[in-house]
Amino acid sequence: MSANQALVLAVPKGRILGELVPLLHRAGIRPEAAFADEDDRRLRFATDDPRIEIVRVRSFDVATFVAFGAAHLGVAGNDVIMEFDYPELYAPVDLGIGHCRLSVAEPAHLGAGDDPARWSHIRVATKYPAITRRHFAARGVQAECIKLSGAMELAPGLGLCQRIVDLVSSGATLTANDLVEVEVIAEVTSRLIVNRAALKTRPVEVSAWVDRFREAADAA
Amino acid sequence: MTTLGDKALLPAGLEDVLPPYAAQEAATVERLIACFSGHGYQRVKPPLLEFEETLLAGAGTTLTQQTFRLMDPVSQRMMGLRADMTPQVARIAATRLRHAARPLRLCYGGQILQVKGSQLRSERQFGQVGVELIGAGQEAADAEVVLLAAEALGAVGVAHLSIDLNLPPLVGSLAAGIGLDTENSAALLQALDRKDSAAVAQIAGDQASLFTALLRAAGPADAALAALGKLSLPKAAKADVERLRRVVGLIRDAAPELTLTVDPVEHRGFEYQTGISFIVFARGVRGELGRGGRYTTDLLGGGREFSTGFTLYMDTVQRALPEPERSPVLYIPAGSAPADRGRARRKQGWVTLAGLEGEADIKGAARRLGCSHVLIDDQVIELKD
Numbered sequence A: 001m002s003a004n005q006a007l008v009l010a011v012p013k014g015r016i017l018g019e020l021v022p023l024l025h026r027a028g029i030r031p032e033a034a035f036a037d038e039d040d041r042r043l044r045f046a047t048d049d050p051r052i053e054i055v056r057v058r059s060f061d062v063a064t065f066v067a068f069g070a071a072h073l074g075v076a077g078n079d080v081i082m083e084f085d086y087p088e089l090y091a092p093v094d095l096g097i098g099h100c101r102l103s104v105a106e107p108a109h110l111g112a113g114d115d116p117a118r119w120s121h122i123r124v125a126t127k128y129p130a131i132t133r134r135h136f137a138a139r140g141v142q143a144e145c146i147k148l149s150g151a152m153e154l155a156p157g158l159g160l161c162q163r164i165v166d167l168v169s170s171g172a173t174l175t176a177n178d179l180v181e182v183e184v185i186a187e188v189t190s191r192l193i194v195n196r197a198a199l200k201t202r203p204v205e206v207s208a209w210v211d212r213f214r215e216a217a218d219a220a
Numbered sequence B: 001m002t003t004l005g006d007k008a009l010l011p012a013g014l015e016d017v018l019p020p021y022a023a024q025e026a027a028t029v030e031r032l033i034a035c036f037s038g039h040g041y042q043r044v045k046p047p048l049l050e051f052e053e054t055l056l057a058g059a060g061t062t063l064t065q066q067t068f069r070l071m072d073p074v075s076q077r078m079m080g081l082r083a084d085m086t087p088q089v090a091r092i093a094a095t096r097l098r099h100a101a102r103p104l105r106l107c108y109g110g111q112i113l114q115v116k117g118s119q120l121r122s123e124r125q126f127g128q129v130g131v132e133l134i135g136a137g138q139e140a141a142d143a144e145v146v147l148l149a150a151e152a153l154g155a156v157g158v159a160h161l162s163i164d165l166n167l168p169p170l171v172g173s174l175a176a177g178i179g180l181d182t183e184n185s186a187a188l189l190q191a192l193d194r195k196d197s198a199a200v201a202q203i204a205g206d207q208a209s210l211f212t213a214l215l216r217a218a219g220p221a222d223a224a225l226a227a228l229g230k231l232s233l234p235k236a237a238k239a240d241v242e243r244l245r246r247v248v249g250l251i252r253d254a255a256p257e258l259t260l261t262v263d264p265v266e267h268r269g270f271e272y273q274t275g276i277s278f279i280v281f282a283r284g285v286r287g288e289l290g291r292g293g294r295y296t297t298d299l300l301g302g303g304r305e306f307s308t309g310f311t312l313y314m315d316t317v318q319r320a321l322p323e324p325e326r327s328p329v330l331y332i333p334a335g336s337a338p339a340d341r342g343r344a345r346r347k348q349g350w351v352t353l354a355g356l357e358g359e360a361d362i363k364g365a366a367r368r369l370g371c372s373h374v375l376i377d378d379q380v381i382e383l384k385d
Helices: A017-026 A059-067 A078-084 A129-137 A172-176 A196-201 A203-219 B004-008 B021-038 B058-066 B086-094 B139-156 B169-177 B182-193 B197-217 B221-229 B235-254 B314-319 B343-347 B362-368
Strands: A007-012 A052-057 A073-077 A089-094 A100-107 A121-126 A142-147 A163-168 A179-188 A190-195 B049-051 B068-071 B078-081 B104-113 B125-134 B161-166 B259-263 B277-282 B290-293 B295-298 B304-313 B329-332 B351-354 B373-376 B379-382
Touching: A007 A017, A007 A059, A007 A203, A017 A203, A052 A059, A059 A073, A059 A078, A059 A089, A059 A190, A073 A078, A078 A089, A078 A129, A078 A179, A078 A190, A089 A196, A089 A203, A089 B197, A121 A129, A129 A142, A129 A163, A129 A179, A163 A179, A172 A179, A190 A196, A190 A203, A196 A203, A196 B161, A196 B259, A196 B277, B021 B104, B021 B125, B021 B139, B021 B314, B058 B086, B058 B295, B086 B104, B086 B125, B086 B295, B086 B304, B125 B139, B125 B314, B139 B161, B139 B235, B139 B277, B139 B290, B139 B304, B161 B235, B169 B182, B169 B197, B169 B235, B182 B197, B197 B221, B221 B235, B221 B259, B235 B259, B277 B304, B304 B314, B329 B362, B343 B351, B362 B373
Parallel strands: A007 A052, A007 A073, A121 A142, A121 A163, B161 B259, B329 B351, B329 B373
Antiparallel strands: A073 A190, A089 A190, A100 A163, A100 A179, B049 B078, B068 B078, B104 B125, B125 B304, B161 B277, B277 B290, B290 B304, B295 B304, B373 B379
């Protein structure tokens, strides 16, 4: 990695992009046209500012790219930040986009005859094994996590497990699968994340971008 | 036991260091130590193993989970394998060298073993090289160790150094000052560590503006000190900031080119530090090259001693170095210089490689063994690619 190369901003693919593009514009970053095209196969995009370029990766990978310094800045939900709990990540700005919550859900009929105080072990399907284990361990319950990458809502109905931990925005998917949200683990929004060594060794440039994102978020 | 996997696989975090990197690391350690010695730091060599109680006392308490332990069959006591050399050197200063004149300047270099690698450093075994300046509470001592770290790393060829100066006890005392309970205080420190201003605002409530201002103050030293000067801090914290300002002045006078940043909320890994501390980064290099700072030791007969120092992590230092240059190697064919086997050439600074049997294709043999030159009829001939 050369010392004076352009900074790299990692952003997640998918649903957040619609909210993110206007925010990037307010922060003064105009990605090349291909960036907004979901069908474009490229992963790396220039912007109108030669000092910053953008890479588009999966939301879970944004945190990893930034933590290891492969990207200097990134946009990631605090669900992802909490899951990895990378000590090399800073999350200085709440961008106020991508609102949802990380919740525990279970079949509607389950709650009646069940006393959570008596649990010593439960089985949970989730994309977030670390958060789930930590959450239940804090109340003395050992959570056995079945790591799935999607369609968590199917798991209780098919007998894989009784509970899931997943992102919920409207709750429509849960309802459609006869599940109820029983507990909110965390409210989720997207954050600007920064690599620790990048902030320490290029403080002027990196803090200037942090300030621009903060102003862009405040202006919304 | 026939596959390569059976023979070659090492436990996670452990590796064989091969040419030319093993030689590069050894040479780098020696040059660092030479630089420290040049400033009057005398080398000490603590053992690999110690009794658990002495190894994990004082500064060692934070290393309990990182320390491999084994039972000493002789004394029947539990021993620990050092996970950090710093507490060992502090122990030497406080015990066997307790009567040595202060300020006492010691340096050390050696390998350590940790139970778990970290996210950025998967190595469980790595080299540590550092200094301790013991019995020196002065601001000049704070400046001396920072300057020494920069000088030594510069001397071994690390470019684009950047030193982050910190006041580790600051956030803890501020958090205690606003009356948070232990749990919220820990959550606040964690949020500050991640520079998560949303979480800081949530936990600190109406006191959040002070902490948010601290977060925003971090940056290039002069701007950061100016921002810190404008905050309304408790008296003790104000004094710490003033001291830091004077130390920055001392460092600037001696090394105006050095990149200095100040981060007043940095505290992770500085649990034992009691004053000005610092972390060494290099632009474009993953992780920390080293860290150090001020600490206090309780003396045997009562009283306390103020010290500072730093330790460099050789794995990261090596990542910050340019690729080692291949030094020219002179091939001396068998039988061509039987009397001195190239001694005269080695005196001139050549690395020589002696042929062990006569070859028809001398140049071919020399190339195969990675030589750059060959000695034919007592003439040094360069091998062209």
